[in-house]
Amino acid sequence: MQPYATWKYVVLILVMLLGAVYAAPNLYGEDPAVQITRVSGDPLPADFGELVGKTLTAEGITPALSELESQQWIVRLGDETAQLKTADALKRELGNDYVVALNLASKTPTWLRKLGAKPMTLGLDLRGGVHFLLEVDIDDVKKKAVERYLNDLPAFLRKEDIRYVGRHQSADAVLLDFAEADKLDAARKALAREYPELALNVPTATPLTLEARMSDQEAKRIVDFAVKQNLTTLRNRVNQLGVAEPLVQRQGQNRIVVQLPGVQDTTRVKDLLGATATLEYRAVDDGDANGAAATGVVPVGTELFYTRNGHRPVLLKKDVIAAGSQLTDAQSTVDQDGSPAVSVTLDGGAAKKMFEFTEKNVGKPMAVLFKEREVVTNYNAKGEPIREHRDVEEVISIATIRGVFGKRFQTTGLQSKEAYDLAVLLRSGALAAPVDIVEERTVGPSLGADNIRRGFQAAVLGLTLVMVFMIVYYRVFGFFAIAALVLNIVLIIAGLSILQATLTMPGIAGMVLTMGIAVDANVLIYERIREELRDGETPHAAIEAGYDRAFLTIADANVTVLIGTVVLFALGAGPVKGFAITLALGILTSQFTAIVGSRSLAYLVFAKRKLKDLPIW
Amino acid sequence: MSGGHPPPAQPGLHKFRKLNMRIFAKVPNINFMAQRKTGLWVSSLLSVGVLLLLLFRSLNFGIDFTGGVLVEVVYPQTVELDAVRQDLGAGGYANAIVQYFGGSNDVLIRLAPEDKSNSAAISSKVLQALGAEQKGVQLRRIEFVGPQVGDELTVNGSLAMLFAFIGIALYIMFRFEWKFAVGAIAALIHDALMVLGFLSLFQVEFDLTTLAAILALIGYSNNETIVIFDRVRENLINQRKGTIYEVVNLSVNQTLLRSVITHVTTLLVCTALYLLGGPSVHSFAISMIVGVIVATYSSIYVSTGLAIVLGVSREDLLPPKEKEIDEMP
Numbered sequence A: 001m002q003p004y005a006t007w008k009y010v011v012l013i014l015v016m017l018l019g020a021v022y023a024a025p026n027l028y029g030e031d032p033a034v035q036i037t038r039v040s041g042d043p044l045p046a047d048f049g050e051l052v053g054k055t056l057t058a059e060g061i062t063p064a065l066s067e068l069e070s071q072q073w074i075v076r077l078g079d080e081t082a083q084l085k086t087a088d089a090l091k092r093e094l095g096n097d098y099v100v101a102l103n104l105a106s107k108t109p110t111w112l113r114k115l116g117a118k119p120m121t122l123g124l125d126l127r128g129g130v131h132f133l134l135e136v137d138i139d140d141v142k143k144k145a146v147e148r149y150l151n152d153l154p155a156f157l158r159k160e161d162i163r164y165v166g167r168h169q170s171a172d173a174v175l176l177d178f179a180e181a182d183k184l185d186a187a188r189k190a191l192a193r194e195y196p197e198l199a200l201n202v203p204t205a206t207p208l209t210l211e212a213r214m215s216d217q218e219a220k221r222i223v224d225f226a227v228k229q230n231l232t233t234l235r236n237r238v239n240q241l242g243v244a245e246p247l248v249q250r251q252g253q254n255r256i257v258v259q260l261p262g263v264q265d266t267t268r269v270k271d272l273l274g275a276t277a278t279l280e281y282r283a284v285d286d287g288d289a290n291g292a293a294a295t296g297v298v299p300v301g302t303e304l305f306y307t308r309n310g311h312r313p314v315l316l317k318k319d320v321i322a323a324g325s326q327l328t329d330a331q332s333t334v335d336q337d338g339s340p341a342v343s344v345t346l347d348g349g350a351a352k353k354m355f356e357f358t359e360k361n362v363g364k365p366m367a368v369l370f371k372e373r374e375v376v377t378n379y380n381a382k383g384e385p386i387r388e389h390r391d392v393e394e395v396i397s398i399a400t401i402r403g404v405f406g407k408r409f410q411t412t413g414l415q416s417k418e419a420y421d422l423a424v425l426l427r428s429g430a431l432a433a434p435v436d437i438v439e440e441r442t443v444g445p446s447l448g449a450d451n452i453r454r455g456f457q458a459a460v461l462g463l464t465l466v467m468v469f470m471i472v473y474y475r476v477f478g479f480f481a482i483a484a485l486v487l488n489i490v491l492i493i494a495g496l497s498i499l500q501a502t503l504t505m506p507g508i509a510g511m512v513l514t515m516g517i518a519v520d521a522n523v524l525i526y527e528r529i530r531e532e533l534r535d536g537e538t539p540h541a542a543i544e545a546g547y548d549r550a551f552l553t554i555a556d557a558n559v560t561v562l563i564g565t566v567v568l569f570a571l572g573a574g575p576v577k578g579f580a581i582t583l584a585l586g587i588l589t590s591q592f593t594a595i596v597g598s599r600s601l602a603y604l605v606f607a608k609r610k611l612k613d614l615p616i617w
Numbered sequence B: 001m002s003g004g005h006p007p008p009a010q011p012g013l014h015k016f017r018k019l020n021m022r023i024f025a026k027v028p029n030i031n032f033m034a035q036r037k038t039g040l041w042v043s044s045l046l047s048v049g050v051l052l053l054l055l056f057r058s059l060n061f062g063i064d065f066t067g068g069v070l071v072e073v074v075y076p077q078t079v080e081l082d083a084v085r086q087d088l089g090a091g092g093y094a095n096a097i098v099q100y101f102g103g104s105n106d107v108l109i110r111l112a113p114e115d116k117s118n119s120a121a122i123s124s125k126v127l128q129a130l131g132a133e134q135k136g137v138q139l140r141r142i143e144f145v146g147p148q149v150g151d152e153l154t155v156n157g158s159l160a161m162l163f164a165f166i167g168i169a170l171y172i173m174f175r176f177e178w179k180f181a182v183g184a185i186a187a188l189i190h191d192a193l194m195v196l197g198f199l200s201l202f203q204v205e206f207d208l209t210t211l212a213a214i215l216a217l218i219g220y221s222n223n224e225t226i227v228i229f230d231r232v233r234e235n236l237i238n239q240r241k242g243t244i245y246e247v248v249n250l251s252v253n254q255t256l257l258r259s260v261i262t263h264v265t266t267l268l269v270c271t272a273l274y275l276l277g278g279p280s281v282h283s284f285a286i287s288m289i290v291g292v293i294v295a296t297y298s299s300i301y302v303s304t305g306l307a308i309v310l311g312v313s314r315e316d317l318l319p320p321k322e323k324e325i326d327e328m329p
Helices: A006-027 A048-059 A080-097 A110-114 A138-160 A181-194 A216-241 A266-273 A289-295 A348-360 A416-429 A445-474 A476-499 A505-534 A539-571 A574-606 B012-019 B032-056 B081-090 B119-130 B147-175 B178-201 B208-238 B244-276 B279-309 B320-327
Strands: A030-038 A065-069 A072-076 A098-106 A129-136 A166-170 A173-177 A198-201 A209-214 A247-251 A255-261 A276-284 A302-307 A313-323 A327-334 A340-346 A365-379 A385-400 A408-411 A435-443 B068-074 B097-100 B106-111 B138-145
Touching: A006 A110, A006 A476, A006 A574, A030 A080, A048 A065, A048 A072, A048 A080, A072 A098, A080 A098, A129 A216, A129 A266, A138 A166, A138 A173, A138 A181, A138 A209, A138 A216, A138 A348, A181 A198, A181 A209, A209 A216, A216 A247, A216 A255, A216 A266, A216 A416, A266 A435, A266 B119, A289 A302, A289 A313, A313 A348, A313 A365, A313 A385, A327 A416, A340 A348, A340 A416, A365 A416, A385 A416, A435 A445, A435 B147, A445 A476, A445 A505, A445 B138, A445 B244, A476 A505, A476 A574, A505 A539, A505 A574, A505 B208, A505 B244, A505 B279, A539 A574, A539 B147, A539 B208, A574 B208, B032 B178, B032 B244, B032 B279, B068 B119, B081 B097, B081 B106, B081 B119, B106 B119, B119 B138, B138 B147, B147 B178, B147 B208, B178 B208, B178 B279, B208 B244, B208 B279, B244 B279
Parallel strands: A302 A385
Antiparallel strands: A030 A072, A030 A098, A065 A072, A129 A255, A129 A435, A166 A173, A173 A209, A198 A209, A247 A255, A276 A313, A276 A365, A302 A313, A327 A340, A340 A408, A365 A385, A435 B138, B068 B106, B068 B138, B097 B106
């Protein structure tokens, strides 16, 4: 028998080492921790550590560790009571500009973390938390858009002095009736120029009617806008919840997944997700804002607000030029000079008012007031949390009117991040498309803990049963198979950790199933060895033949299981995706461990011995 | 498949003595293929039976597919289901299905899907109706699935099964031959049907995890078929004597032990899952257990049997090159 090539041993040892290193973080466990970030997403101030330290000392809390870890401030604590106390103290001290969240921080040592080794993430079914699937009402978005055109198009025609005799709405189109064909032609030309996003045509049955319909592209764009708008709004709101590692992600064309690990109070989450925001364009009054703020006496016809950045007082006129519901688009772009800007589109009614206003007020400032009704948690004298509705009204932008404009305009003179933030805020204040919760899954912490315990126990029992069976049946070769199986499990865990895939309950089931399936490769090989022995091969030749001949069969069999898992992955709803990943990973690694791993061991033990027979039943 | 090992030069007597010490020392010699027609008939009848069962009894679909609300709560002490029903009735949920789940203080509440208006709020209202806060009732989980999401999953799940079948058929056609592919797919459909029949007969809940088990099973059950087909091909190449019928019989016998052992290990882990994995993987484990048992039968009688009935021949499997060599002498 040829000794097994040295390089194969080297590869095997390297894989074992890599597997061990990347699987290791899962062994270290987690510290209860408090995680702090800024609501705005900006980096924390330089002296933040001192502030946290002072607060903790005042409360008599000694953290295990308090430091900046990848742009978040993490305070690690000895136990959960201290964790809650710390979080409460920091929430009170830091106010609503910071997100203070409870978290579990991995105890992975620094040298491992430097190698990029991280523990697996646990799915909601294992750690507890809520999962929402929200659906943006596309039909409503489209209907509103058509309604807007139903107002805008006639207004535009009147301005252009083209006479129409009637307007009405069919399912997804605006119909305009004309008295004469040349009026219709003129309207068609003018509309095509002003509204390139509309598809215009004349139905053959009614030659004097112009039908304006959103092009597919435009329909797709407005739906896209509505979903993005909801995404940003939801992200902002989720930030206020104080959840570590929240997930707000688009799924498919019009759905949004919100996952909040560790959150139990779903009523509160639903309140928050349903909060409403709007905005108003208003004229800035040139009265003495500082004086008004100091005395509390506000000039007639104005209101006092503060800016979001810097909290400076501003006096705004009461009259609203345009409201959020009239804003149809807001994008951060670059202007002609290539500097950052936000481009805004208004609907017909607001465009008219904006035109009239800017005509008279060039050179004067105009402000955007952001209003949000949100649920906040405050603390009463006894330190008990009280949930309250709070109206937030802040000035998010003040800009000087440079010219006369209506439907479309730009806000310039911004840094690129400012432009981005303003566009996000404008979008979240624009009329949000209605969102329905179409799926909810909440898992309580006790169920999550139970699931982990059960999964672990089942895995241990499964492994033990397989081990006993293999060793009793195949003796020494059984040990090889078990060694390969254990390496396989280490590699699956390492693989899941590297991919940062989520471990779910079905994922654990997949891992347990893999144990049963993975030894199949070894069974195939060993049965083959026995057959070769039966046919009169020498033990060494039988081992070689067994491994060589079984290889393709194992590969063939594994491919078909993989086909099933790929399909399952594509079907992909959360936990089941975890199952597919685990099973696929387990089958791929088993192809390596069952063949290369167990073969190396068999050769190591038997290659240099003289054998009359093999200890294989 | 490399070969070419020098033949052994061991004395026959010595070999005989040694080998007799092994369990299952001989390749069994069961004439499986003799009953192939009976096997196919039994399978066909069973499949029709299952189809009728599915038609009239249907599956006990979980809320993943039907949509609806499911709330699991734990009471601090044993609770009477009637008391829970009363609380729910007072809260306006008189038609909720209430049952114990694991213990007499663990209660599962199911509500049928309503119209989509604000159904997400139902779960909160149910907790309110139970008086959760006053009675110290602890929430274990809430699942709410809107009807449209359930419908989509039904469509996607069926599509997933279809794609898995097609993918596996293509692979077997590529690796073997169409008659084998037909046999393999028939076996897959057979296995999936039998598991569905079992789930329907015992009204085991069919949720997304169960679907995952069936898809995994489709891949796994095919495993068997492939191992047999592989051996059939190998034997056809190596032994030019014997009819196709004899070669298949030999191959089935040769791989029988391996099938049994693999199934034992898989059954062991699935049993472990069933016993300790908790209710959330019950239907998964049960489906796997039933499927693994059925797969042993179907890999012999359905896939291989059908391939023979379809008239698979020696030439179908031999790669062209080898055939030339065969014909040379």
